[in-house]
Amino acid sequence: MKYIFGPVASRRFGMSLGIDLSPDKKRCNFDCIYCELEPAKPIEFYDNPPNVDEIFEEVKKAVDEFNFDVLTITSNGEPTLYPYLDELIDKLKTLNKKLLILSNSSTIDQKNIQNALKKLDIVKLSLDSVNEKTFKKIDRPSKNISLKNIINGIIEFRKIYKGELIIEILVVKGINDKEDEFEALNEVLAKIKPDRVDISTIDRPPAYNVEGVSIDRLFELAENIKNQNIFIPTREKINYKIENLTKEELLNTLKKRPFSESDVKNILDEHTQKIFNDLIKENLLEEVWVGGIKFYKAYI
Ligand code: SF4
Secondary structure, three states: OOOEEEEEEEOOOEEEEEEEOOOOOOEOOOOOOOOOOOOOOOOOOOOOOOOHHHHHHHHHHHHHHOOOOEEEEEOOEOHHHOOOHHHHHHHHHOOOOOEEEEEOOOOOOOHHHHHHHOOOOEEEEEOOOOOHHHHHHHHOOOOOOOHHHHHHHHHHHHHHOOOEEEEEEEEOOOOOOOHHHHHHHHHHHHHHOOOEEEEEEOOOOOOOOOOOOOHHHHHHHHOOOOOOOEEOOOOOOOOOOEOOOOHHHHHHHHHHOOEEHHHHHHHEOHHHHHHHHHHHHOOOEEEEEEOOEEEEEEOO
């Protein structure tokens, strides 16, 4: 198969069947230092786009063949550069599967892209920094792309989008791993009002000579992001712990920062886990599902 990959078990979205809109080469308007693909000069337009019907026929066959939770539109690059994306999404919707796109946000200020993406069940947009200098250093965008337009575009999109909006922040050591970066992100995220914020770091060989940060550091940085459903995907053992909270303290924490199921398992010490279980029994916590991840938040 040319355009389909998987299904793969994704930590963030469950079983995912991927559609690659640029299988022959990288086509991206960013050249992120952490990219898993080879470094490449950012492009502005997609050349030789594949035929929509050819992609759709392949997807249709795969949908009959595999079991999965979500059909993920992605690319060796940026999928929103594919010129027939809107037409493809209309066809994919006839399959009655949950649809997700993974985008770098570069085109979200464009009305035609917003109108196409708003038909999807889940939209994941990247926002590694809200500081222009840091953004250019980490994402190395093509020169016509402005961070201000991206931020305004995401805020506008949120207003018209009824599905699940997930913002992803990827942290690179020495570049966007400082408290002030996350304080600034916190302010912008409060305006965006996403359904979930994923904070991750490099876990595969990157395009350039850069490193990720520890998972514990991700949890520390996440403390600066208030009132959001935060998900930190991890395979590693976590040392970061939330310890010895009283019932009131845990309730207050869960009002400001809902915990995912894996947070409960991995970062609460034994004592606080017991308190957490009491809160569940007493019906003081609400379960919220976002993009296949379960969160617990305190009723306010
Ligand atoms: S947006 Fe994605 S594909 Fe493009 S350079 Fe960045 S990581 Fe690579």
